[in-house]
Amino acid sequence: MPRETDAETDMLDLDRFLPYRLAVIAARVSKALSTLYAERFGISIPEWRVIAHLARSERISVRDIHARVNLDKVKVSRAVSRLEAAGLLLKSSNAADARLLEISLSDAGWAVYRQIVPLATGFERDLMGVLDDADHEALERIFGKLNGQLDRRVATESLPEG
Template sequence: MDDQADLLDLDCFLPYRLAVIAARVSKAMSVLYAEKFGISIAEWRVIAHLAGSGRVSIRDIHARVNLDKVKVSRAVSRLEEAGLVLKASNAADNRLLDITLSDEGWSVYRQIVPLASGFEADLLSALDDTERAALERVFEKLHARLDENVEAARSLYPKV
């Protein structure tokens, strides 16, 4: 390809930049809990979601934590083996399992939260109050735009 104008500059491409920063943040934060508690990024996401949601299915976790169903299922299985989550039959639908944090899972969660909060505070300390407020507004606007355009995007960019 001779025409440089047709090339995508990944360093300036918003979806790429967001993916890279999200991966770097997750990886950096995982240092806080991986070594001490032996849990992965996916497992931490499951624990954090369960702490805020109570009894939920793997399908519910998958929809919320931005991980594919296989990763969620594996994370839940490893957490169950470690005694951090409990599985029970769903009373309304026997095909589903309800997942909850065990007492040990709650203990791990309560130990990680201050570490995670400190990590967040340290990361955000790179921004002043005005920048933090602007970042929050940008996130809200991007979420709103994505919500508005999901169906439009499906019609504009059909599966090939």
């Protein structure tokens, strides 16, 4: 048990701890958004992330999607398999490296994507509607600063020692 004098420095206030707060709000936003497409299209959060990235990239490897969607490899692979089984994406060999599989949206995948986008943008508009222009600009500036700091940390951590 910590000494009383160390109690304040030893205890982490999760309600004020930025990484925890960001994780909680991100999970809540994802879950709330997923209710708009999960029942109607039978799409999970990982599947939606794959579809959204495929729509943006058109043709991409599973490895590249894993790096971009912030999900572990198993979840990405399962999402890709389910989407392929549902006929929403297509797999093909990479022209430069036949061992590398690329995936792309099928016509049915594009149709689902085009139906989900208005739901997603409407959801975002509703959520962001509680912010005035100054709040929105501040949020964008804060995201930029936090991402910049994380980029600097990653760059510093990857530098060789000595």
